[in-house]
Amino acid sequence: MAIPTFLLGKKREGLAKILGIGTTAVVFGISLIIVGLYQYGNPGFQLTETGQWASTFGLNYIVGIDGISLPLLILASLLCLLAAAGSRDMISIKQPEYYALFLIFETGIIGVFTSLNLILFYVFWEIVLIPMFFFIGIWGGPRRKYASLKFLIFTYAGSAIMLFGFVALYAWTGSQGAPSFDYSTILAGAAKLALPFQVAASLATFVGFAVKLPIFPLHTWLPDAHVEAPAPVSVLLAGLLLKMGGYGLIRYNLLLFPAADKLLWPVFTAIGLITMVYGASVAFVAQDMKRMIAMTSVNHMGYVLLGTFTLGSIGISAAVFQMFAHGLAVGMLFLMSGYIHEHTGTRNINELRGLRGKMPTTTLLLILGSMAAMAVPAFANFISEYQVIQGALSANYLFGFAILAPALTVGYFLWMLRRVVMTPAEGAKNEIHLHSQLILAAFLVPLLVFGIYPAPLLGSAIKPTVDHLLSVLFPGGR
Amino acid sequence: MLVTPAGLIKQRKSGIGVAPYAGLTGIVIALASTIWLGFYGGPSQIFGGFQIDLFTYFFTGVLLLVSLFVAISSLDYMKGDSNTAPYFGLLLLSTLGMIVLAASMDLILLYVGWELMSIPTYALTAIKKKDPNSNEAAVKFFVMSALSSALLVFAISMTFGITGSTSLPAIASSLGTLTGDTRSFALIAIVMFVAGFGVKMAVVPFHMWIPDAFEGAPTTISALLAAGAKMAAFAAAFRVFIVAFTTVNIDWYSTFAIVAIATMTLGNVAALMQKSFTRLLAYSSIAQAGYVMIALAAPFTANGSPLGLAGGLFHVLNYSIVKTAAFVAAAAVGTRLSVSTLDSFNGLAKRMPQTAFNITIFFLALAGVPPLNGFFSKVMLFTGAVYSPYSWGGYLAIAALLNSGFSMSYYGWLIKRMYFDDPADSSRIKEPRAYTSVMWMATALVFIIGLYPDPWIRLVQSAAASLLPTH
Numbered sequence: 037m038a039i040p041t042f043l044l045g046k047k048r049e050g051l052a053k054i055l056g057i058g059t060t061a062v063v064f065g066i067s068l069i070i071v072g073l074y075q076y077g078n079p080g081f082q083l084t085e086t087g088q089w090a091s092t093f094g095l096n097y098i099v100g101i102d103g104i105s106l107p108l109l110i111l112a113s114l115l116c117l118l119a120a121a122g123s124r125d126m127i128s129i130k131q132p133e134y135y136a137l138f139l140i141f142e143t144g145i146i147g148v149f150t151s152l153n154l155i156l157f158y159v160f161w162e163i164v165l166i167p168m169f170f171f172i173g174i175w176g177g178p179r180r181k182y183a184s185l186k187f188l189i190f191t192y193a194g195s196a197i198m199l200f201g202f203v204a205l206y207a208w209t210g211s212q213g214a215p216s217f218d219y220s221t222i223l224a225g226a227a228k229l230a231l232p233f234q235v236a237a238s239l240a241t242f243v244g245f246a247v248k249l250p251i252f253p254l255h256t257w258l259p260d261a262h263v264e265a266p267a268p269v270s271v272l273l274a275g276l277l278l279k280m281g282g283y284g285l286i287r288y289n290l291l292l293f294p295a296a297d298k299l300l301w302p303v304f305t306a307i308g309l310i311t312m313v314y315g316a317s318v319a320f321v322a323q324d325m326k327r328m329i330a331m332t333s334v335n336h337m338g339y340v341l342l343g344t345f346t347l348g349s350i351g352i353s354a355a356v357f358q359m360f361a362h363g364l365a366v367g368m369l370f371l372m373s374g375y376i377h378e379h380t381g382t383r384n385i386n387e388l389r390g391l392r393g394k395m396p397t398t399t400l401l402l403i404l405g406s407m408a409a410m411a412v413p414a415f416a417n418f419i420s421e422y423q424v425i426q427g428a429l430s431a432n433y434l435f436g437f438a439i440l441a442p443a444l445t446v447g448y449f450l451w452m453l454r455r456v457v458m459t460p461a462e463g464a465k466n467e468i469h470l471h472s473q474l475i476l477a478a479f480l481v482p483l484l485v486f487g488i489y490p491a492p493l494l495g496s497a498i499k500p501t502v503d504h505l506l507s508v509l510f511p512g513g514r
Numbered sequence: 515m516l517v518t519p520a521g522l523i524k525q526r527k528s529g530i531g532v533a534p535y536a537g538l539t540g541i542v543i544a545l546a547s548t549i550w551l552g553f554y555g556g557p558s559q560i561f562g563g564f565q566i567d568l569f570t571y572f573f574t575g576v577l578l579l580v581s582l583f584v585a586i587s588s589l590d591y592m593k594g595d596s597n598t599a600p601y602f603g604l605l606l607l608s609t610l611g612m613i614v615l616a617a618s619m620d621l622i623l624l625y626v627g628w629e630l631m632s633i634p635t636y637a638l639t640a641i642k643k644k645d646p647n648s649n650e651a652a653v654k655f656f657v658m659s660a661l662s663s664a665l666l667v668f669a670i671s672m673t674f675g676i677t678g679s680t681s682l683p684a685i686a687s688s689l690g691t692l693t694g695d696t697r698s699f700a701l702i703a704i705v706m707f708v709a710g711f712g713v714k715m716a717v718v719p720f721h722m723w724i725p726d727a728f729e730g731a732p733t734t735i736s737a738l739l740a741a742g743a744k745m746a747a748f749a750a751a752f753r754v755f756i757v758a759f760t761t762v763n764i765d766w767y768s769t770f771a772i773v774a775i776a777t778m779t780l781g782n783v784a785a786l787m788q789k790s791f792t793r794l795l796a797y798s799s800i801a802q803a804g805y806v807m808i809a810l811a812a813p814f815t816a817n818g819s820p821l822g823l824a825g826g827l828f829h830v831l832n833y834s835i836v837k838t839a840a841f842v843a844a845a846a847v848g849t850r851l852s853v854s855t856l857d858s859f860n861g862l863a864k865r866m867p868q869t870a871f872n873i874t875i876f877f878l879a880l881a882g883v884p885p886l887n888g889f890f891s892k893v894m895l896f897t898g899a900v901y902s903p904y905s906w907g908g909y910l911a912i913a914a915l916l917n918s919g920f921s922m923s924y925y926g927w928l929i930k931r932m933y934f935d936d937p938a939d940s941s942r943i944k945e946p947r948a949y950t951s952v953m954w955m956a957t958a959l960v961f962i963i964g965l966y967p968d969p970w971i972r973l974v975q976s977a978a979a980s981l982l983p984t985h
Binding site for chain 1: 885
């Protein structure tokens with residue numbers, strides 16, 4: 037389990053490109069081995085690896101995976117591989133630095149999804165931040181300086197507040213015996229936490245995760261960062277960085293503070309609902325294709341927040357599945373917007389009219405990618421979004437309003453397609469390379485496979501873990 | 515045993531032509547013997563007013579490291595200056611004063627160390643005789659510093675008056691039995707101690723002289739003042755408050771908490787508005803002093819372990835390494851570009867790539883980004899605050915964390931200038947070996963401590979434990 041984490045050692049060569057992409061491929065291979073080794077149906081942590089790190093201060097090196105982290109681990113290694121492959125065409129300056137930072141990023145993101153010690157988690161969480169700052173600042177678009185600094189300050193401030201929650205938990209375990217930052221120790225005692233303490237710590241960690249997710253009032257860094265970042269980095273941002281927020285919400289915020297959840301869930305779900313509808317509405321008016329896709333992320337991550345705090349098995353499982361599906365769909369769209377920009381010189385939706393004349397295959401892929409994002413049945417997104425809303429409805433019929441969001445999503449995607457695709461073909465043919473088409477098509481494979489047959493992931497990995505954890509935390513139901 | 519390193523330093527100070535190298539060798543030998551003694555020196559011992567324990571060794575090591583960094587970079591900084599020999603002599607003398615300060619268990623000795631540390635730095639600040647800025651800085655610094663010495667003498671005499679002793683353990687035992695009338699005197703003594711140390715520690719509201727002095731003084735001396743003198747003052751404050759005044763029935767902990775919050779907030783907010791790099795570093799050092807103050811405000815956890823204190827010592831170590839090296843970087847940029855306004859840092863990554871990279875690492879470490887060293891000491895401090903027996907501990911931690919998050923805005927802003935902005939003139943600048951070697955040494959330490967903090971955490975925990983009175 038630790039192997040992917042420490043692969044970063046080799047970096048910065050003249051052959052940076054090959055080494056960079058090669059390393060991500062090896063990490064993906066290792067994650068496939070992990071998929072094979074994972075015992076499906078077993079709800080606990082598996083393949084754990086422990087080590088002494090700074091144990092005098094309660095910091096241990098503990099990594100392991102369960103049904104919640106498994107899909108995200110696969111997602112992380114797959115997206116890193118595809119984004120690195122996509123970088124081949126789009127990153128032409130300072131390649132050694134780029135791929136070195138890329139591997140640091142991958143180390144961080146895999147660490148976030150696997151670490152089982154609060155401070156270790158925080159360390160990886162922050163490791164992700166610094167490469168991203170440089171990605172946007174050095175390789176980004178015209179407003180990159182502003183966007184990168186805004187991103188850094190927003191997320192760093194958010195995580196500082198989150199750290200308060202962690203530190204408070206350490207002090208609390210100290211009052212119960214030996215102080216510890218270990219996740220399982222804290223989880224075991226979660227039910228005993230006093231309510232005011234839970235509410236305070238829950239709100240502190242919520243701010244940290246909500247900035248990353250992002251939720252409605254704290255999302256303003258996102259459109260800037262996503263639009264200015266180079267396309268492969270947008271893939272990482274939308275596909276993985278936002279998932280850190282969602283993962284943190286489930287792993288820490290939901291599971292460590294059960295009593296606070298019971299109190300605060302109406303607030304959190306309402307925020308999720310607002311985020312969903314708000315993101316979709318703003319996406320309608322976006323002229324820039326990348327900005328529209330960025331707002332899609334806000335729109336879709338709202339589902340994760342809503343699903344998580346329905347406090348029901350269906351909703352939480354669907355939230356995890358939604359992160360997996362959304363990461364792939366939005367990653368594909370971002371990478372495609374990069375290719376389209378390179379070949380046509382614009383990302384403005386109105387100027388892209390008649391795209392099928394220039395790039396017929398890409399147009400086909402755009403339609404398929406949009407279908408995935410619109411949650412058309414047969415794509416994994418349909419299952420996750422359907423189940424989030426189902427879970428929400430079973431919690432309270434008022435969540436019927438949630439149906440507004442998918443309707444709006446379909447609306448703005450169809451409108452975009454009408455302007456770009458359903459217009460007379462224009463211009464001479466200028467198609468992207470075959471390997472680029474294959475990279476884009478690779479995103480669709482898992483979406484379709486798990487969209488048609490979700491059971492291996494949803495039924496035998498995610499759900500057992502979620503059910504198990506819920507039965508421990510909420511023995512009497514919500 | 516302390517005399518060994520200390521004596522070595524003194525011996526070497528009188529060299530003439532070879533003064534810099536003699537001084538450097540002296541520091542290296544002293545540092546090596548301190549580390550050796552720290553490992554094999556056995557239990558703590560008392561020589562008159564000196565207490566030679568792990569706490570002493572720890573601070574001696576840190577201070578010698580600072581002085582080593584300063585001395586190496588001065589090899590280039592003082593090149594061509596006629597006052598090189600006195601410069602290095604004074605540098606060593608001042609370092610000796612700091613070490614005496616950190617080792618003293620007696621208030622009189624403490625005062626001797628205080629003056630021994632301060633007086634050479636007045637001359638060092640003014641060593642560029644023809645530079646009016648340097649002279650102005652020296653005068654300002656002298657006035658403030660003399661005031662702090664006066665306050666300290668007052669506090670010492672007051673303490674002697676109510677307890678009849680100048681030895682810290684003796685003071686501790688007699689302060690435990692204070693009654694009505696003398697209690698108010700103890701209160702005055704505490705206030706005077708806070709003010710006296712506060713000037714050197716540069717905590718609000720005694721911080722005013724810092725930015726001017728650091729900007730005017732030779733940049734290498736600013737490094738000595740910011741890391742060396744400041745941390746030695748903290749060492750003395752730890753000794754006086756944790757050893758002597760823990761027994762007194764006066765709540766000075768919450769005072770320190772308020773001072774800590776004010777200091778870090780003011781430092782961080784003011785740093786954001788600076789236009790010169792040295793002033794930015796000066797305010798950031800004020801902010802960092804605020805974090806170390808948490809160790810005085812919340813030294814012990816609810817179950818009595820000195821977590822906050824250990825975190826404070828750890829932060830002293832990390833801060834000293836990083837801040838000294840950051841000032842050295844400022845010296846490198848300042849001497850090569852002749853201006854150190856923030857605009858001259860635009861595109862520095864293209865002109866001085868090594869310096870820019872190292873400054874980035876130092877700033878991330880100061881902001882507390884893991885896995886660099888500054889993160890772990892900050893987490894220990896914040897945990898110490900939350901875990902303290904006081905009801906305000908949580909608020910102190912929240913204030914410190916918000917500050918820590920806020921500080922990223924100016925650190926990140928400067929990194930943005932160095933890496934993303936375009937320079938006005940993109941010619942490459944030669945980076946002198948003296949500066950870059952210090953910077954790379956510091957960066958190596960930042961990573962070594964950050965990636966495997968366990969031995970260092972053990973060290974500071976033992977050092978903190980050795981400070982505590984055994985009674």
